Structures are given as C-alpha cells and as structure tokens.
C-alpha cells in the first residue's frame with residue numbers, strides 16, 4: 001500500500017527523461033554506453049537520479065560508445081544501448097550505426113535533439129539525424145509527443161532485437177525529455193507493418209530434405225544468422241544427421257565448431273582452399289543465415305556454378321538478392337533447422353565428396369613462413385589461440401590482422417568472435433572489446449588490432465584505466481596499413497602510396513600514461529616469455545607486438561575473380 | 572520493363588523519405604511517385620511507376636519496400652485489371668485566333684481549358700499516361716510554356732477476371 005502511494009507521487013513529477021529511464025528499466029537494460037551534452041542533459045539528470053539502475057560507460061568519443069555497444073550486443077545477445085547528444089554527438093555515432101546495420105547488430109540509440117519549437121531553424125547543435133540515419137537504420141523515430149515515448153522505446157527494442165536484428169534510432173527533442181508529465185501513459189504497441197516470418201514453410205523444408213538426400217556434393221554455408229538465432233546446437237545436429245561439410249562466413253565463425261572434422265573453416269576472399277573449392281564444386285549449397293556478400297562469393301558469374309541453392313534467411317529480401325535461389329526458406333534459422341532435424345535421414349549419396357574434401361584439407365592447409373627470430377603474424381595468432389585455449393572472446397579491427405585472426409583462431413562456440421564485417425570499420429576492434437568484456441567478465445577478452453586502426457579509437461584506454469577492465473589489446477604492429485600495402489603490392493606494382501607508417505607513438509609509454517601495463521615484443525623468444533603471462537593475468541594490457549612488415553594474407557581471391565581462382569594456396 | 576507498384580504506408584513523418592531514399596540507394600529507376608491519403612485514417616497510398624531490368628530486380632524492389640516497418644502492403648498491379656489515372660496541366664502559348672484550334676485538338680481527349688490569358692491557355696487533361704503523352708505531343712508545336720504532371724495513381728478494379736494469370740509478388744514463386 002505504502003509503496004503504491006509513493007509510486008503515485010512519483011508519477012506526478014515525472015519528466016520525459018524519467019519515462020525513458022523507466023522504459024529502459026522495463027526492458028531489462030543494465031548497461032548504457034553514452035556521452036552527455038546539452039540536448040541530453042535532462043536524460044543524464046534522470047539517469048543520475050535513478051542511481052544504481054544502470055552501469056553507464058563513458059567513452060572518450062561517441063564512436064567508442066557505439067562500437068562498445070556493438071561488442072556488448074554481439075557477446076551478450078541483448079540489444080546494446082547508446083546515448084548521444086544532438087548535432088555532433090549524434091553525427092559521431094553515424095559510423096557505428098552504419099556498421100551495426102551492415103552486420104545486423106541489435107542496437108537502440110537515443111539521440112538528443114533540439115527542442116521541437118526550433119527544429120528546422122539550424123539551431124545550435126541541430127542536425128537532421130532522422131534524415132542522416134534513415135538509410136542506415138532498421139527504423140528510426142523522432143518523438144513528437146511525450147506520451148508516445150514509452151511506447152516508442154518498447155517498439156524500438158522490439159524492432160532492434162527481433163527478425164533480422166539491426167539498429168534503431170530514437171531522436172528525442174529536449175523539450176520532450178524535460179517536460180513534466182503526470183498522466184498515465186500507454187506503452188503497449190502494435191506493428192501491423194512488421195511481422196517477421198519465423199516459421200519455415202514445411203513444403204520448402206521437405207524440398208530441401210529431398211535435395212539433401214539426392215545430393216552428391218552438398219555443402220553448408222553458415223552465416224551470422226545462425227548465431228543471432230542461437231541455432232548452433234541445431235546446426236550441429238543437422239550437420240551430423242546429413243553428414244555435411246560446413247564452411248562459414250567471416251561473421252559466421254563460431255556458429256559451427258571450427259575444430260570439428262566437418263568444418264572447412266572460413267570461405268571467401270581469404271578463406272581456405274577446401275572451403276572455397278567446396279563452394280565452387282558443390283551441387284547443393286545450403287546457405288543458412290548469410291547474405292552472399294561479395295567478399296564471400298567473389299565474381300558472381302563463377303559462384304557455385306553447378307549448384308542448386310537453398311537459402312534459409314529470416315530476411316526475405318536477402319533471398320535471391322545476389323544469387324538465384326532454388327529453395328527459398330524464409331525462417332528463423334533455429335526453427336528451420338529444427339524442422340529439418342525432425343526428418344529421418346537414410347541413404348546419403350556423397351561419401352566420395354566427403355573423401356575429396358578431407359583430402360583437400362590435408363593437401364592444402366593454411367601456410368606461412370617461419371623466420372628464425374622475428375615474428376610472423378600468423379604464428380602470433382596461433383600462439384594467442386594456444387595461450388587462451390581457444391576460449392577467449394576475440395575482437396578485431398579491420399585489415400590483415402583481422403583476416404589472420406579469422407584464419408587461425410578456431411572458435412568452437414558462438415558469440416566469441418566480434419569483428420566488423422560488412423562495413424569494415426577501422427577503429428572498431430578496441431572499443432568493441434570494452435563492450436564484449438563487460439558482457440562477459442569471466443572470459444579473457446583479446447582485442448586484436450592493427451597499428452593503424454588502434455590509433456583511430458585508442459582514447460578509450462581511459463575506460464580501461466577507469467574500470468580496470470582486463471581487456472588485452474594486442475597490436476599486430478607491421479608499421480603499415482598492411483591490407484592497403486598488400487593490395488598495392490599485388491595490384492599497383494608495389495607503389496606504396498601512404499601505406500607505410502614509420503612514425504608511431506611509443507605504445508608502451510602511451511599505455512602507461514593511462515596506467516595500463518604496456519609491453520613490447522620483438523622476437524619469438526620474447527613472445528614465448530611475455531605473451532602467456534600477460535594473457536593469463538587479470539590486468540588490462542597493451543601489447544605492441546612487432547611483426548614482419550611485408551607478410552601477405554593468403555590464400556587470396558583477387559577482385560573480380562571467382563572462388564576457383566585463388567592465389568597463394570601453396571607456399 | 573515498366574511496372575506499377577503500389578504501397579500502403581503508415582502516414583508518419585519520414586516515411587516518404589525512407590521509401591524514396593531506399594529506392595534511390597538501391598538504384599531503382601523511378602519514373603513517377605504519387606502519394607495521398609486513403610479511406611483509412613493514418614494510412615496513405617503511394618503509387619510508383621518504375622523501370623526495372625528483370626523479375627529479380629522487381630522482386631528485390633517489392634521485398635525491400637515490404638521490409639520497411641511503416642509499409643503495410645506492397646502490390647505490383649501492372650498485370651491486374653486496374654484503373655490508372657494521371658493529371659497534367661499544360662500552359663500553351665496562344666492568341667485568340669488559335670485558341671479555338673486548340674479547343675478542337677483537346678476535345679477528343681476530354682481535356683478542358685481551365686485558365687485563359689492574352690498569350691496563353693492552360694489545359695487540364697486526365698487519363699492514362701499514354702493519353703496524356705499524346706495530347707502533350709499535339710500541343711507541343713504551339714509552344715509549351717509550362718507543364719506539370721501529377722504522376723500516375725492507380726488501383727485494381729472491383730472485378731478481376733478469373734482467367735488471367737497474375738504476376739503478383741510471391742516468395743514461393
């Protein structure tokens with residue numbers, strides 16, 4: 001009774017910002033990534049007054065906040081929540097929003113906006129964030145009436161996390177967050193225009209089953225849709241039932257155990273020979289939750305030329321977008337796999353294919369040189385894998401180191417691999433690791449970054465300093481924008497235009513100035529001594545690991561080429 | 572190929588921007604768009620005339636439109652029995668002598684003169700786009716000072732013939 005009375009009293013003094021805070025609590029939000037400013041002062045005041053309700057992470061740049069939220073979402077499976085102020089605060093979030101859109105990461109982003117009365121007058125720190133983010137969000141809202149706020153928040157979380165996940169922006173004018181509102185508000189919603197199909201059509205499932213039984217050369221391509229659907233166990237059963245080889249996309253790593261016999265590793269531009277060859281030669285391709293990105297398919301003309309294509313995707317627009325599809329299955333991956341797993345399998349016809357694939361795995365493994373003393377990045381990745389027993393959460397930045405991490409770190413579980421795939425955002429890896437670590441405090445979290453990309457967002461070392469988060473930043477330091485340099489070597493006659501970087505900060509001192517232990521590793525001997533220790537302790541760390549500058553990522557499919565035209569397959 | 576696609580949408584601010592932005596981003600060629608309210612409060616209807624390469628492109632277009640949260644229903648009505656109309660206003664240079672000549676030209680089109688001045692007349696014509704095109708072609712020799720077209724708006728007829736095979740949007744085609 002007493003509690004009720006005080007609750008009623010509270011109603012009387014609630015601002016729009018309080019309604020927002022309540023809605024966030026109602027959504028089970030525990031962690032916020034945000035940066036204050038004029039237009040969100042009322043929101044920050046409400047957060048202050050709701051002390052203890054949230055763990056608020058203050059990055060040193062809004063881009064850090066949103067990448068951290070992406071890492072958090074990727075590892076926790078929950079929506080990442082971001083707050084930014086109007087104008088520059090909001091525009092600083094744009095790269096992260098586009099990144100989340102490309103990689104289907106569920107985010108709910110709250111931006112402050114100038115007061116409704118001055119929208120459209122080029123007011124101080126006004127930006128048309130609705131216009132700017134329309135093409136890079138699953139949906140966006142500008143709150144027009146205070147009583148709509150709780151409903152919009154609930155809709156935003158629903159849209160961000162269901163169907164094909166993605167970012168949703170909620171733009172809140174300052175007068176709405178600051179106005180006191182005493183009346184009852186409704187927070188339930190109905191979205192007639194948004195009803196994702198989650199259950200597969202049984203007819204199509206039977207078609208796929210029949211095709212699987214008939215197939216002489218089947219292969220599964222698993223994308224991050226499997227991970228979003230939480231369908232890894234179902235995938236294992238499916239693959240076991242039908243005895244299928246499995247390759248994954250970059251973002252699909254971990255959807256199927258990388259160390260399993262049936263795993264071919266990653267496919268695509270820097271995929272394994274066995275994976276790409278299987279995709280090229282197969283007669284039945286079962287794509288589960290991948291969008292046939294061009295980095296995966298290579299030249300479309302040569303992609304799986306003899307295959308019947310089955311595509312399971314919750315987003316109907318992905319089916320048939322790039323590759324003509326014979327068996328379309330619009331469905332949540334888990335539901336589709338469950339339906340397939342309910343079928344009885346007998347009389348498979350692809351034993352010869354499996355033998356050939358196993359032989360490819362043996363004959364064409366990943367390879368690299370091994371100098372006497374200095375470190376090659378591929379070996380470094382193997383050591384990271386070894387020292388963390390394959391159990392770490394690994395985030396990466398974008399470039400050569402990203403591809404080496406993808407090739408050499410074998411993920412046996414989903415939600416351990418955090419990388420920017422679709423947008424390829426340099427500066428992503430380190431802040432993403434902060435969010436990833438917050439989502440899983442019990443795991444070792446390694447941010448594998450390039451010397452170039454780390455310098456785009458390294459200011460977030462402040463967060464490690466402040467929180468003592470034990471993130472291990474591993475700089476794969478080739479003193480170059482390595483991936484750019486590799487392309488210049490291969491396709492521009494070694495004209496290294498702006499890709500060799502001789503001038504760098506002293507990363508050890510830099511780390512130490514943030515009170516983060518810094519280490520420099522230059523030889524194999526040093527690595528063997530330092531790396532296991534640092535990866536094993538409970539402190540944050542920055543490890544400047546010097547690697548050979550001119551190493552290339554192989555194998556490789558040159559732009560415009562097909563999956564059968566790999567180079568660097570053998571030494 | 573030219574297609575007529577209609578979409579009913581929630582009449583929220585930004586929905587037009589989202590839909591046209593999406594079509595531009597995916598490089599669809601829009602010939603015309605018309606938008607207006609419908610019989611249902613809060614629901615608007617958009618009619619697009621688009622030029623697409625093939626069926627796959629067309630399927631992409633309808634799917635991408637359908638994906639938008641505020642889009643309620645998308646239909647490609649090109650091959651259905653439909654009524655489709657466009658309105659155009661044409662300001663033609665004319666002195667009193669040739670005004671009656673123009674009158675004679677527009678009559679078979681059931682167009683009308685809605686404004687007259689010393690140097691010009693304004694003709695209003697309603698109909699299918701090819702009819703509007705034809706009239707404009709006939710008026711062009713007189714000198715067109717100004718031309719405005721609304722773009723096509725369309726819906727299906729009350730009665731659809733049973734025999735025709737409709738090429739409607741389907742996932743399981």
Ligand SMILES: Cc1ncc(C[n+]2csc(CCOP(=O)(O)OP(=O)(O)O)c2C)c(N)n1
Pocket residue numbers: 397398399400401402424425426427449450451452453454476478480481482483484
């Ligand atoms: C924000 C951004 N700018 C530019 C690029 C283009 N780009 C892709 S990889 C790369 C080089 C990255 O260098 P580094 O971080 O040192 O990684 P490395 O390739 O050397 O491992 C560049 C510049 C990008 N992906 N993102």
Ligand SMILES: [Mg+2]
Pocket residue numbers: 399450451452476477478479480481482
């Ligand atoms: Mg580098």
